[in-house]
Amino acid sequence: MGQMLTGAQILWECLLREGVETVFxxxxxxxxxxxxxxxxxxxxxxxxxxxxxxxxxADGYARASGKxxxxxxxxxxxxxxxxxxxxxAMMDSIPTVFITGQVPSKLLGTDAFQETDVTGITLPIxxxxxxxxxxxxxxxxxxxxxxxxxSGRPGPVLVDICKxxxxxxxxFVWPETVDLPGLExxxxxxxxxxxxxxxxxxxxxxxxxLAGHGVLKSGASEALRAFAEKTGTPVALTLLGLGGFPASxxxxxxxxxxxxxxxxxxxxxxxxxxxAFGMRFDDRVxxxxxxxxxxxxxxxxxxxxxxxxxxxxxxxxxxxxxxVAIEALIPRVPAGRHEAWLKEIGEGRDETRxxxxxxxxxxxxxYAAHVIHDLWxxxxxxxxxVTDVGQHQMWEAxxxxxxxxRSLITSGGLxxxxxxxxxxxxxxxARPDAEVWVVAGxxxxxMTSCELATLQQEQLDxxxxxxxxxxxxxxxxxxxxxYDKRYAATxxxxxxxxxxxxxxxxxxxRVSRREDVxxxxxxxxxxxxxxxxxxxxxxxxxxxxxxxxxxxxxxxVRRPAGEEVQA
Amino acid sequence: xxxxxxxxxQDQPGVLNRVASLFRRRxxxxxxxxxxxxxxxxxxxxxxxxxxxxVPAHLVAANLRKLVPVTEVRDVTHIPTVDRDLxxxxxxxxxxxxxxxxxxxxxFRARIVDVGTDSVIVEITGDQEKVDGLVELLRPRGIVEMxxxxxxxxxxxxxxxxxxxxxxRQSENAERVS
Numbered sequence: 151m152g153q154m155l156t157g158a159q160i161l162w163e164c165l166l167r168e169g170v171e172t173v174f175x176x177x178x179x180x181x182x183x184x185x186x187x188x189x190x191x192x193x194x195x196x197x198x199x200x201x202x203x204x205x206x207x208a209d210g211y212a213r214a215s216g217k218x219x220x221x222x223x224x225x226x227x228x229x230x231x232x233x234x235x236x237x238x239a240m241m242d243s244i245p246t247v248f249i250t251g252q253v254p255s256k257l258l259g260t261d262a263f264q265e266t267d268v269t270g271i272t273l274p275i276x277x278x279x280x281x282x283x284x285x286x287x288x289x290x291x292x293x294x295x296x297x298x299x300x301s302g303r304p305g306p307v308l309v310d311i312c313k314x315x316x317x318x319x320x321x322f323v324w325p326e327t328v329d330l331p332g333l334e335x336x337x338x339x340x341x342x343x344x345x346x347x348x349x350x351x352x353x354x355x356x357x358x359x360l361a362g363h364g365v366l367k368s369g370a371s372e373a374l375r376a377f378a379e380k381t382g383t384p385v386a387l388t389l390l391g392l393g394g395f396p397a398s399x400x401x402x403x404x405x406x407x408x409x410x411x412x413x414x415x416x417x418x419x420x421x422x423x424x425x426a427f428g429m430r431f432d433d434r435v436x437x438x439x440x441x442x443x444x445x446x447x448x449x450x451x452x453x454x455x456x457x458x459x460x461x462x463x464x465x466x467x468x469x470x471x472x473x474v475a476i477e478a479l480i481p482r483v484p485a486g487r488h489e490a491w492l493k494e495i496g497e498g499r500d501e502t503r504x505x506x507x508x509x510x511x512x513x514x515x516x517y518a519a520h521v522i523h524d525l526w527x528x529x530x531x532x533x534x535x536v537t538d539v540g541q542h543q544m545w546e547a548x549x550x551x552x553x554x555x556r557s558l559i560t561s562g563g564l565x566x567x568x569x570x571x572x573x574x575x576x577x578x579x580a581r582p583d584a585e586v587w588v589v590a591g592x593x594x595x596x597m598t599s600c601e602l603a604t605l606q607q608e609q610l611d612x613x614x615x616x617x618x619x620x621x622x623x624x625x626x627x628x629x630x631x632x633y634d635k636r637y638a639a640t641x642x643x644x645x646x647x648x649x650x651x652x653x654x655x656x657x658x659x660r661v662s663r664r665e666d667v668x669x670x671x672x673x674x675x676x677x678x679x680x681x682x683x684x685x686x687x688x689x690x691x692x693x694x695x696x697x698x699x700x701x702x703x704x705x706x707v708r709r710p711a712g713e714e715v716q717a
Numbered sequence: 718x719x720x721x722x723x724x725x726x727q728d729q730p731g732v733l734n735r736v737a738s739l740f741r742r743r744x745x746x747x748x749x750x751x752x753x754x755x756x757x758x759x760x761x762x763x764x765x766x767x768x769x770x771x772v773p774a775h776l777v778a779a780n781l782r783k784l785v786p787v788t789e790v791r792d793v794t795h796i797p798t799v800d801r802d803l804x805x806x807x808x809x810x811x812x813x814x815x816x817x818x819x820x821x822x823x824x825f826r827a828r829i830v831d832v833g834t835d836s837v838i839v840e841i842t843g844d845q846e847k848v849d850g851l852v853e854l855l856r857p858r859g860i861v862e863m864x865x866x867x868x869x870x871x872x873x874x875x876x877x878x879x880x881x882x883x884x885x886r887q888s889e890n891a892e893r894v895s
Contacts, residue, residue: 273735274742278785281730298785332727332788456779 152323157285158187158316161249164292166191167324170220172579174198174207178224179264181251183316196579196608199600201228203572205235206598208246210576212239213559214534214584218299219246219576225253226264229310230271234566236306237275241563242390243367245304247295254314255283268310277305285318290325297328302336303454304367336453339470339478347449347466348482351381354423356491358446359385360406360435363562364428364453365394366555370473374427375399377476382487384495386414388429389547390562397551403495407435408697409544413498415703421446428452428472431461432563437703451475504711505694508549512664518542518617518687520664522549525587525615528671533585534559534577538570538594540624542617544693546589568597571614575601578610585675588614592644593622602654605680613674614682616647619689627692631707651682658682719748720774720794721870724763725755727786735784736763745777746770749867760788764869797873800844803866805830806852809859810837818858825851836861
């Protein structure tokens with residue numbers, strides 16, 4: 151006979167058994183029993199200022215640590231406020247569990263106070279969800295939620311628990327196993343497909359690895375490196391793959407896609423074999439599918455069968471965990487070098503240098519790219535950088551060279567503005583010893599800047615770089631390129647960010663000159679406390695190169711070549 | 718082209734909603750969907766006819782398979798199956814014409830199951846072509862009301878082992894649930 155506990159106690163018993171130490175949340179009527187019980191358990195609860203923040207914090211926690219992130223909210227508006235964060239986690243396959251309170255089961259369907267059909271609303275933006283109306287079902291629901299969130303291609307799972315189920319007492323039995331016959335576990339890669347892949351790799355003259363988020367999720371960085379080095383294959387990365395392969399490695403090409411370097415996208419278009427490792431041929435990396443990589447055979451290693459052949463037809467599909475698949479490939483492929491191919495790519499790289507803003511004079515202006523570059527230098531490339539969405543995000547991806555997995559945290563699939571600050575709080579909670587930087591634009595930062603209070607309440611040492619150009623910069627850039635510079639609703643008035651940070655008790659600095667960037671950053675790093683920088687950058691600077699949406703991947707808008715100076 | 722998928726799903730609240738939501742979200746075009754009990758308690762079976770002009774059947778199946786309560790999906794389009802559709806058709810019929818109509822529908826192994834003053838209800842079971850055939854034949858007489866179940870399908874003979882595998886892990890899952 152197990153112990154008699156309330157549903158609320160069972161919830162925390164289960165979370166502890168799942169290894170949860172920290173949850174992010176906001177209390178309210180329907181989740182009150184759970185909050186009351188929480189006080190008796192060794193759980194650190196981070197009180198957010200808006201539930202969207204809780205969702206992003208759980209997400210950032212998971213991205214930084216690889217563990218499951220947990221957020222808690224009440225019914226109705228509490229739950230609906232989570233949804234942007236849930237959708238963000240869904241699009242980027244982040245293992246997260248969301249616990250929401252629900253009105254008492256007898257009131258379900260009556261439009262009771264703060265009732266919302268949360269499992270209905272979150273159906274398309276969760277990997278799975280469940281409504282629990284009975285205390286005796288809580289343990290199984292939580293156990294299954296964690297299992298589903300982590301298994302295969304990870305994702306968010308929501309458990310909606312009625313208030314009376316939290317209050318009722320029942321026997322607590324921890325389910326030792328889960329019974330989920332419909333859940334597909336990753337199978338080992340198919341031997342025949344492995345052999346076919348190995349043959350193609352041996353025959354390729356211009357092979358290219360496209361490494362995505364799967365590298366981080368499956369812990370495949372070491373395997374990827376061993377494979378690339380053995381076969382002499384260069385590696386291009388998706389935005390979410392950055393850090394999966396060291397930027398300083400001679401075989402690293404950097405980012406592909408819409409804002410990838412021109413030589414990377416050209417290499418894709420000229421390659422005779424693409425090895426897609428844990429990436430899903432998103433429209434932001436392929437450009438026009440009809441003309442995408444026309445010369446290349448494609449090997450797709452992907453854990454989710456529904457991604458294989460979705461956007462790009464492939465020649466070999468290895469549906470498996472990426473690390474397992476790469477480790478299985480390594481002994482099957484011959485050691486190789488592709489000197490001519492690397493030389494050709496290298497020439498494109500040299501040509502890019504002269505167009506790079508990094509190598510152009512600033513003329514006394516402050517360019518965001520220079521800020522990111524100087525930030526990279528000052529932090530020795532070792533910070534966890536959490537970005538928002540927009541121009542600054544692309545500049546970060548281009549100019550902060552990531553050497554290690556989980557050192558860049560960014561919303562890729564959903565492109566959620568307001569992500570950075572709360573996700574950074576989650577990341578810092580997961581890895582308190584890491585140096586954590588927020589890089590955000592003036593627009594996105596204001597969407598969730600209320601979480602500065604959370605940051606202070608938790609006494610977190612997080613540094614915030616607001617890349618302030620007075621515009622919704624990426625939208626402005628599209629308007630400049632594609633809408634005849636008609637700047638509809640993109641010029642933006644912001645508060646004085648230095649005063650704003652001051653109101654929260656956070657040290658802040660305004661920086662308008664290049665020479666002040668590094669000293670300010672270094673001083674703040676020495677302080678050991680949170681700090682915010684208002685970097686007043688060039689207002690109408692654009693991210694180059696750019697592949698217009700739907701255009702051929704090598705039809706890039708590029709920065710004009712200029713006079714080269716020492717960076 | 719139309720594909721017929723047969724899915725085995727756990728009986729859970731909202732499972733039909735999950736399937737419907739998936740089809741709507743991914744813009745998969747459902748021709749018909751039937752759901753009902755299976756040989757195993759706590760499991761239902763769905764027969765889904767899907768138009769694959771836009772999205773190939775294997776991707777529809779793979780997406781279905783990702784739903785946690787869905788334990789098995791088979792594409793039975795290219796293997797011999799018994800297909801059935803049930804229709805109830807209310808057709809205008811004067812009392813004097815009942816005998817003639819009864820004879821006509823019996824050719825289709827259909828029968829009159831209810832009689833009203835100026836109409837009858839005809840019940841027919843068969844594959845879709847057969848049902849369509851009777852419907853066309855009855856249309857000139859005046860079809861007042863019709864309800865069709867949509868297709869259900871079962872693989873013929875002993876081919877359960879050789880059924881189209883929509884993904885590599887299907888048979889393994891089938892074992893696990895049985």
